[in-house]
Amino acid sequence: MTTTPQKLYALGQSLWYDNIERRLLENGELAAMIARGDIYGVTSNPSIFNNAIGKSRDYDGQLAELARAGHTTAEIYDALTVADIQAACDLFRSLYDSTRGGDGYVSIEVHPDLAADTQATAAEAQRLWALVDRPNLMVKIPATQAGIAAIQSSIAHGININITLIFSRQRYAQVIEAYIAGLEERIANNLPIAQIASVASFFVSRIDSKVDAWLDALAEQGGENAARAQALKGKVAVANAKLAYQLFKESFATPRFAAIAQKGGRVQRPLWASTSTKNPAYPDLLYVDTLVGKDTVNTVPPATLEAVKDHGATQLSIEAELAEAQAQLDELAALGLSLDKATDEVEHEGVAAFSKAIADLFTTIEQRAVEFR
Incomplete structure (x- = not known):
């Protein structure tokens, strides 16, 4: 029996x-x-490792x-996290090989405290790449201006x-440009590009969490805009992602990228995160269900994966109702609410949340190290 994740994979979306x-x-x-074909990759971040290590005793021996x-x-943090990432890379190696990358x-993330420092972030990416030493590793870099x-x-x-x-389409365009320019740099230096893969993690639900609070406040004021604000709740994040997918398609259908593809360059897939x-x-x-599209990834936490397996939709949906998606974002602006302000705020909050998670984890490691010494 073909499972929902397998059906999505056949449509071009990897869970x-x-x-x-x-x-x-x-x-x-x-x-x-x-x-079983339930999953086709793994993502991690400081919050996930904080939960894994901080809320269990599974790592105590090491x-x-x-x-x-x-x-x-x-050093302890590196050792614990790298061991997990290497083990996961090894489990996925046959899939990586059979799909030719x-x-x-x-994925493992660079230290979030480096998010405002370009050189330190680049150096950390190189350090983690060498430390894990697996061809199917992806190093996560936040899409801050410095990133x-x-x-x-x-x-x-x-x-x-x-x-x-990634929260805004403007920043996403910069991310695509950075990827393409990086490949062109390798081509100019006569270096191979066929083995390089990249995904652009576009965060979804956090946009609605931010914008919905503004819409609620507007609705509570009453008046002619109250019903309009209520009607827009839960719509902005998906609309933003749908239009981002259009940007992806346009960006990788250019003569510029066609020249890169001839030399083995891969498209940088959009990855829907915070789903x-x-x-x-x-x-x-x-x-x-609203973001099923060809050449995409959706990274899902445990409960969401179980829901997908149980009752997930299995048809392409990301290009449905595109005019409506644009109209919803236009309506947000007409109500005097700024999507740019929302995306700026959630970017800063996202970096801060990961920084706090890693700080909390370092505290836990320090406390347990004292226990064991």
Whole structure:
């Protein structure tokens, strides 16, 4: 029987798993998920590792050994996370090989505290690439203004990059340009490009969380705009993503990219992230069923994956109702609300949340290291 994830894969969308835990690696569950065709890659971030390490004792054996050997907190963090990423890369290696690098990637994020420093971010990407030492690794770089130049540099160095925390189409256009320019830099230096892969992680639900609060406030004021504001709730994030997909199609259908593709260059797939539903009033697969498209990835947390397997839609949807999507964004502006302001705010909040998660995890590691020494 063909499962929903397999049907989505046949349509051109790969489901990746937005989760990693030592337990899943050791008990065979991640391997089983891959074998069943439930997932085609894994993404991680500081919040996921904070949950995995901070809220379990699964890492205590390795942590104790490292602590007693006198390693620093940063070294212990590297060792714990890199071990998980390497193990996951190895489990996905056969998928990576059989799809010729189409899927089977595992992502690890650069330290979020470097998000405002181009050179430090680029150096950290190179360090992690060498440390993990797997061809199906993707290093995650946030799409901050400083991150854009680091993306081009990293692609030029031959590193697979997952660009994260993309919220606006304007920033997404910069991300695409950085990827293409990085490939062109390699071509100019007579370096191969066929093995380089990249995804652009466009965050979805957080946009609605931000904008819906503004719409609620507007509706509470009453008057002629109240009903218009209510009607727009839960619509802006999907509309923004649908129009981003159009930008993807246009950007990779140019003569400029055709010349790159002739030399083996791959399109940089959009990856829909933050696709769990934050508002319980909305359908649980609001940010999955509406964004099924060719050459895309959707990274889903555990509960969302189970929902997809149980009742996920299996038809292309991302190019449906495009005129309506544009009209919804026009309506937002007509109500005096700025999508640019929303995307700027959630970008800063996203970096801050990851920084807090890694700081919390470092505190946990320090406390446990003291226990074990």
